[in-house]
């Protein structure tokens with residue numbers, strides 16, 4: 299009999315395994331270069347920050363069905379240019395198409411993701427649950443060479459429902475034949491991955507490299523032993539809590555700052 303606490307692991311994709319922030323930074327930069335817009339925008343770092351805010355804002359509207367897919371894709375660029383007061387003379391559709399093509403060249407994974415998946419593969423049933431567009435999310439997995447680790451991939455657009463709603467978790471659970479008690483959700487987004495899994499009733503790992511700044515809770519840290527091998531140990535931090543709510547008592551929430559800390563939870 300297996301003594302494993304978990305048998306099925308559900309992973310979010312963007313910024314949990316696939317380094318969305320770095321990859322989109324590079325892709326947007328390449329887009330502006332290719333469309334000869336880079337020298338018009340002033341500071342690229344500032345523009346990227348503004349674009350990211352607009353992207354998040356419009357994604358939220360899309361999730362709540364207040365924007366269509368096409369509106370989200372074009373308006374995020376148009377709104378960013380509007381905010382810096384520049385008319386790019388290129389419409390949102392062209393900007394979006396160029397950006398998508400550039401995204402296909404970006405394959406950076408989150409630190410430790412490849413090693414983690416290598417280790418987990420064959421030991422656990424692995425699946426992805428991601429809010430995103432079907433064609434883009436599959437490309438990310440195949441281009442960055444991690445699709446082979448997952449038995450199934452659940453993409454909100456394909457399933458027709460998104461995190462944090464329970465339906466996508468329910469669908470994934472049934473489809474994987476996964477027992478709720480031994481299924482774990484790993485994700486970087488509190489509002490979608492973690493709150494969604496809490497409401498659905500499965501345990502969660504909240505991955506956030508900046509967590510130490512945010513929480514007053516028990517977390518795990520990685521230390522190096524004398525022989526250079528990594529040791530994982532629990533530690534307790536006393537840092538002022540912010541707006542994070544107390545998790546539901548029915549499920550367990552663990553906070554990690556590096557993916558390899560996941561291993562001590564399994």
Ligand SMILES: [Mg+2]
Pocket residue numbers: 310311312313314485486487
């Ligand atoms: Mg994410």
